[in-house]
Structures are given as structure tokens and as C-alpha cells.
Amino acid sequence: MSDRPRSALGRFFNGIWRFIDGTRKLVLNLVFFGILFLVIAALLDSGEALVVQPRTALLIDPQGFVVEEYSGSPLDQALQQATEDGRRETRLRDMVDAIRRAADDDRIERLVIDPSRTWGIGMASLLELEAAITDFRASGKPVVALAENLSQQQYYLAALADEVWLHPDGMIWIDGFAAYRNFYREGLDKLEVEVNLFRVGEYKSAMEPFIRNDMSEDDREATLFWLGSLWQQYLEAVSRQRGLPLVDLSNAIRNFPDRLEAVGGDFAELALQMGLADRLMSRQEAHQELARLGQPADGGTDYRKIGFDAYLKASLLSVRPSSGSEVAVVVAEGDIVRGRQPPGMIGAETMVERLRRVADDSDVRAVVLRIDSPGGETFASEMVRREIQSLRETNRTVVVSMGDVAASGAYWIAMGADEVWASPATITGSIGVFGFLPTFSRPLANLGIHTDGVGTTPLAGKLRLDLPLDEDLRRIFQTSTEQTYQQFIELVSEARGLSQEDVEEVARGRVWSGLQAKERGLVDQTGTLADAIDAAARIAGLGSDYRVRYEEPALSSFERFMLDMTGQTLARTGLVSLLGRSLLPAWAGQAHWDSLLRDLRLIAGADGGFSLAAHCLCRIP
Structure with a gap:
């Protein structure tokens, strides 16, 4: 080995490498100790069962995209179930099951809907929720929706409630259904990419964006036909749930700019006039009103509530029939x-x-x-x-x-x-x-x-x-x-x-x-x-x-272990907010x-x- 001193340039690059290598080791160590902490915490977890108290409100607050089945790895699922701000998927069947169970549960006295963190939900999924909530209302229990700034899909969910409480500075945005796409023909021509497309059916338009700069007339006609059917179903549902004449609702949406100008740009006041909302109150005022109508939470001014995920875990399983079918x-x-x-x-x-x-x-x-x-x-x-x-x-x-x-x-x-x-x-x-x-x-x-x-x-x-x-x-x-x-x-x-x-x-x-x-x-x-x-x-x-x-x-044994242990542990630790706000991507x-x-x-x-x-x-x- 040579004892000759390194040049300044060599010392500089060596320093950079040592910094990178040290950072790499630090990150790996943090990840390792984080996983170790989760495992130890899970093993030491007391496993206390969550008890549903009397006069509790069931909270339906879907977060992210409403799906039939969670996507990704089991660890992804555990993280999304445990975090609040970072959650990106909610299973439709969990909400439906919780609502149907709560209808016959004497401990649940009302349903509270908060759709504000729902990023995407399809019309068919909304109809599934509508059927469950309609049955819940038939049990005689009240349903309240809390609204701040709602898109039209979010509002559909809110409209299923007996009353919609809108924030005084909030808004309800309903503008109809549309289908727009990017078209790449000109860009691909500039890049001289040769697009070879083979299709059968003049309405098979999935690949049109690669051979056109705009929507074909065939596709425009066909798309407007099925979009119109879904839009009519949307209008009929809101009209039915809110007790609004269908013609009045449709005209109010079409004349939205004029209606908004007439109330000086006050979206919340317009929602009241259109019959889309029942009362104006802030989120804090809404929680206080729910506490007054029901039962205050222990040690606070909030109302007593339980989320649908926690409720499903806490509620007793239905007695199974004797048949094995x-x-x-x-x-x-x-x-x-x-x-x-x-x-x-x-x-x-x-x-x-x-x-x-x-x-x-x-x-x-x-x-x-x-x-x-x-x-x-x-x-x-x-x-x-x-x-x-x-x-x-x-x-x-x-x-x-x-x-x-x-x-x-x-x-x-x-x-x-x-x-x-x-x-x-x-x-x-x-x-x-x-x-x-x-x-x-x-x-x-x-x-x-x-x-x-x-x-x-x-x-x-x-x-x-x-x-x-x-x-x-x-x-x-x-x-x-x-x-x-x-x-x-x-x-x-x-x-x-x-x-x-x-x-x-x-x-x-x-x-x-x-x-x-x-x-x-x-x-x-x-x-x-x-x-x-x-x-x-x-x-x-x-x-x-x-x-x-x-x-x-x-699932493999390890995947099942991670699912069983990680979710509840994260929910009980301060890592929840860190994972939700810092490490998970912003999906909205x-x-x-x-x-x-x-x-x-x-x-x-x-x-x-x-x-x-x-x-x-x-x-x-």
C-alpha cells in the first residue's frame, strides 16, 4: 500500500462517497429499526378489544378511491388501513357491511356521512351504498352528512342522508358527466412514430387517441348516449333523495352561473336555495350539534362515534346457519x-x-x-x-x-x-x-x-x-x-x-x-x-x-403475519401521522x-x- 497522500480532488470525491455511503447506511438502519419497532410493538400489544358504547354514531368516511378489493402488497394494505392522511383506497363492501350491521345494532343510534376525502367512486358503487343507507334509514335511525367542498360524486353520497350540513364557506359542485381524453396523433407525427392500429367495430374507440387529434363522430354519439343514461340516473337519485322536482334540479344546474351571481357568489347560500343543503355550520359546530343530539365523546366536546373499519372489527360476527353451504x-x-x-x-x-x-x-x-x-x-x-x-x-x-x-x-x-x-x-x-x-x-x-x-x-x-x-x-x-x-x-x-x-x-x-x-x-x-x-x-x-x-x-405466512400485526400497531403509535403525511405519496x-x-x-x-x-x-x- 502506498503512503503517498491523496490529492485534493481524490479527498473531495472520497468525502462525497463517504457521505453517500453513510447516508445509505443510516437510511437502511432507520428502516430496519422501524420494522423491528413495529414487530416488537405488535408482540407487546395488549390486544384490548374495542368496545362499541351505547348511543354511538357510525361514521362513514371513505378515503381515497372506493374499490372492490385492495390493490398492492399486503404491507401496502396494512399501511393504508393504519394511516389517515395517506390512505388511498376504501373497500366498498366494508362500508356496506358496516351500514347493514349497524341498522340492527341498538348501540348505533345514527349514521354520519363524511365524503370529503373521497377521491373517486363510481356510480354503481354509489348505488350499492344507496341501497344499504336506505335500509338503515328504514330502521328509524337518522342519517346526517357533513359537507365542506364536495364534487358531484361526493355529493351523491351526502344526498343519501336525511340532512346535509354544509360549511358556511363550503360549496357543492355539480356540472354533469363528461369523457375527455388526450389525443396524440400530431405529437406522434412530429416524433415520426408509426402507429399501426387494427380494430373491428366503428365504435371501438379505445385507441382513437393514437390515430386522431379529436374524438370521432361515431365515438361522440355513442359516448354521449351512455353518459346521458348515467347522468339521468344521477339526477333522478338526487331528486329522489332530496325531494326536489327533477326539472327544477336540472334547470338549476344548467343555469348555475346565473344563480350564483344572484347570490353574490355565495356557494353555500346557493346550495341552500337549490335545496342541496339543509343547514350551514362549521365542522366544529356540526360536531357540537351531533354531541347535543346524541352523546358527547368521553372527555371532549366531540360526539361519540366509531369508524366503519373499527366497527366491523368490534362487532360480533353474525350467527352462522347450521348448513355448511x-x-x-x-x-x-x-x-x-x-x-x-x-x-x-x-x-x-x-x-x-x-x-x-x-x-x-x-x-x-x-x-x-x-x-x-x-x-x-x-x-x-x-x-x-x-x-x-x-x-x-x-x-x-x-x-x-x-x-x-x-x-x-x-x-x-x-x-x-x-x-x-x-x-x-x-x-x-x-x-x-x-x-x-x-x-x-x-x-x-x-x-x-x-x-x-x-x-x-x-x-x-x-x-x-x-x-x-x-x-x-x-x-x-x-x-x-x-x-x-x-x-x-x-x-x-x-x-x-x-x-x-x-x-x-x-x-x-x-x-x-x-x-x-x-x-x-x-x-x-x-x-x-x-x-x-x-x-x-x-x-x-x-x-x-x-x-x-x-x-x-x-397470502404467504409472512404476508399474513404482516397484515395481522402491522395495522393495529401503526394505529396505536405516533408513526401513523409520519407515515401518512411524509412517506406515502399524495394520491389525490x-x-x-x-x-x-x-x-x-x-x-x-x-x-x-x-x-x-x-x-x-x-x-x-
């Missing part, structure tokens, strides 16, 4: 793709495994597949559909219940069931197929990068993103797209008992609301998930002597950017190959 509910949520995927995506192999676990359970007599998906790969969709058919061959009844969206590939999957139920507000149909393959030979040529070579056949080596699409390949892909579309038509024709000509009339990629789909024979019935479960039990001949359980994704307002990133990933090409998809980009923002 079960209706299993399997959730299929997210884009449909091949392989194994975590919750939040429908991986074909993962879903097949879940359905086979159900088939191996001798207690399960009926299965309800709850779908919330815009579709995806046709091959993956067919894998799942075939597995549903195999499940039926084991003498199990299979009923599909459609959530907010069940279109394209998701509708393909539904064709394997005995019966198909949709919410009146489900977005479904979109019976069409497209293939998409971008090529980048010209952008690369502009950088001085060229591709050339030889092959043993005319097609050998031609399926490359750095070469223009070969005309023979173009013919192959178009033929394959048309064949897959014809397969889709035949599948629907057989499953729905319709002629292929009749299916063609409602297909061609066109999207329908659940009500419209029912009128056209694409679904059997409209109703809630509970209605679909009752139907599955009826078809299976179970009567009323059965129990319902959700088939959850399989990310929908636009998420959509843009998905589009850019699609432009870049999935695995550099061509695949056929039945996908519908048709959610309401």
Missing part, C-alpha cells in the same frame, strides 16, 4: 392481463388459481364473480372464461355481478356465467377488439440508427419495433383481429341466446349503461351485489340456509397523470410484441 364471492378488479398479478390487476393465472381453490371447497355451492374491469387482453380473458365454465361443470352455480365497469374483456369473461347481473349504472358492453403495434424506425433514423439484416423466410425477423411494419404482417394482424372479433360475437350469441345479427347490432365496440344493456339483452338483471348473491343461492337451490364468504387472494389528483402514463407505456409497446385486446377506456373521471 356457502356462496363464495370472488373479486375480479383491474386490467386483464396474462400471468400472475397482485390485487388491483386481473392476472389470468392468478384468477384461475383462485377459481380452482373455490372448486376444491366442498362447502361452496355457488359463486358470485364481482367484476370491476375495463377489459384487457383477449387471450387472458378467454382463459378466465374457460375456467368459469369448468367451475360450472363441477355443479357450481356461477353468477356475475358487475360493478362500476365491466366492459370489453370483462364482458367476455362474464359470458361464462349462468346469469349476469349489472348495476343500472354499470358501464358495460364494448364488444370489440383491437390490436396495436407502434414502430420507431423513422425516429431512430433521425438519430442515425438504422436496422438491416437477412432472414430465412419473408417474415423472419420482421416483427421488430425498429423496422416499418411489413405488409404481410399487417395482413396477418388484421385477419387475426377480425377473427377474434367474430369469436367474441359468436361467444355472446351463444351465451345470451341471441342471433349473431342481433349481437352485431349492439356490438361494434359500443358502450352501454347497465340499464341500456338490460334492454338489449346483454345482461339478465339489474341490481346490487346482494341481489346477485341472492340469485346465486336461489339458482343453486340453497334457500335461505347459507353463508357468504369472500375468496381472498392467497393523480388520475389524469396515471392515464397519461398508461397511454405512454402503450405507445412504447408491451414487451415489443403484438397482442389483441378487448379494452374500454370508459370510466367517468
